[in-house]
Amino acid sequence: MVEEAVACPAAERSYAPSRAARELELRRSEFDLAVLLGSVRSIPDGETGRRRVPVAEIRRLRTTRGFPHVLRERLQTVGTADGAALMRITEARFTRLARAGLLVPIRFYLNRYQSVVWHYLADDLRQFADANPALLTGRAPETMRARLEAGEDSRARNWRARYSGHLLRLAEDGWARAAIAASILPQGELEDAVPDPWERAHLNRLRPGLAPVSGPAGSPAARRAAALQLADDPAEVRWLLAILGLDLDEARRESAAPRPGAQAPAAGVPERCPPETDGPLETDGPPGLPRRGMFGWLRRRQTRLSTDRGLPQTVASKSSA
Numbered sequence: 178m179v180e181e182a183v184a185c186p187a188a189e190r191s192y193a194p195s196r197a198a199r200e201l202e203l204r205r206s207e208f209d210l211a212v213l214l215g216s217v218r219s220i221p222d223g224e225t226g227r228r229r230v231p232v233a234e235i236r237r238l239r240t241t242r243g244f245p246h247v248l249r250e251r252l253q254t255v256g257t258a259d260g261a262a263l264m265r266i267t268e269a270r271f272t273r274l275a276r277a278g279l280l281v282p283i284r285f286y287l288n289r290y291q292s293v294v295w296h297y298l299a300d301d302l303r304q305f306a307d308a309n310p311a312l313l314t315g316r317a318p319e320t321m322r323a324r325l326e327a328g329e330d331s332r333a334r335n336w337r338a339r340y341s342g343h344l345l346r347l348a349e350d351g352w353a354r355a356a357i358a359a360s361i362l363p364q365g366e367l368e369d370a371v372p373d374p375w376e377r378a379h380l381n382r383l384r385p386g387l388a389p390v391s392g393p394a395g396s397p398a399a400r401r402a403a404a405l406q407l408a409d410d411p412a413e414v415r416w417l418l419a420i421l422g423l424d425l426d427e428a429r430r431e432s433a434a435p436r437p438g439a440q441a442p443a444a445g446v447p448e449r450c451p452p453e454t455d456g457p458l459e460t461d462g463p464p465g466l467p468r469r470g471m472f473g474w475l476r477r478r479q480t481r482l483s484t485d486r487g488l489p490q491t492v493a494s495k496s497s498a
Contacts, residue, residue: 190232191220197230201238202245207252210283213343216251221349228347253299254283260297264306266313274312277321278331280305281339285405287398293405295332333405334413337361344385351428356383358421361408370418371425379434 192200198208201217211217212228217238219228238244255263260280261271274280275295280302282295306313317325341357348354359367359380371377393399408414 191222191229192232192235193229194227197235200235201248203249203252207249210252210254211248212347213340214252215343215346216248219347251300254296255299255302256294256296260299260302263299263302264313270313273317273321273325275332276330277324278329278335279309279312279321281335282332283336283339285336287402291398291401293333293401295336334408334410337406337408337413351424351431352379352434353383355421355424355428356380357385358417358424360384361406362414362417362421363407363409366414366418370421373434375436376425376434 191197194208194212195205197217198205201208201211203211208217212219212230217230218234219230221227222229238248241247257268257271257275261268264271271280275282275297280297283298283301284296285293286296288294312318341361344357345354348357359371359377362370367377367380371380408417
């Protein structure tokens, strides 16, 4: 056991997202947002590339004063109506502030009419209201009015910038960072920027799930959600191309993109460590029994009781089922 502890990094003693969300008393959507914002520290799983949460991080959060209410409050999101009420302004003014780029959404979804519904962090809105009381009443600044009258709507662009910024913080290497910028560029721009088909294929494999899934693949809702992920402003496209070029230079210095027939790198996927065994965070059975082992413990206990009473083991198994 001592040798295994040395061979396996401490970061491997971690929980998958579903288990971590339960331990932190969060809904899965709240947990995903917490990882994205950095409110919950996560690490990459060497085998799958998915994020996992170290047991030490879960213990730290669970022992924080005010858990879980303080954590859930930081993750609270609101739509236009609730956001306007929170800031004590009209929904029309709230929408104008958001379209002008002063309120940045954190996520969106498509309603039954395929209209985009933007959501904002409640904490962001409180801070903006406290810092900018002049924008909550009276006449809007001339520059803001001019941009809105010209039809500007910065919500999608600002969401893309914010979301990709959070993803960059989680990226592990140059190729992963380049894939984030590549996922926002239209296909034609990406092909011009990355003419090598093997590099483009590698970027596509690492492509993060930026836009939420809305309906079956190929449906109008899915196409609209995917379209919101792509840059549609010339200035935004130029900025992404510049970022992609820098990230690609770094990625190519680190390693070449995989090609057919190429030998896999020697430093591959690390071996999985044994499950965390120094005690659960919550138990419903005897001390020292992890929650995920509860049903196994019940079956073993029923088997022992049945054996003591002289019952056949098959009957015990059926009764416990």
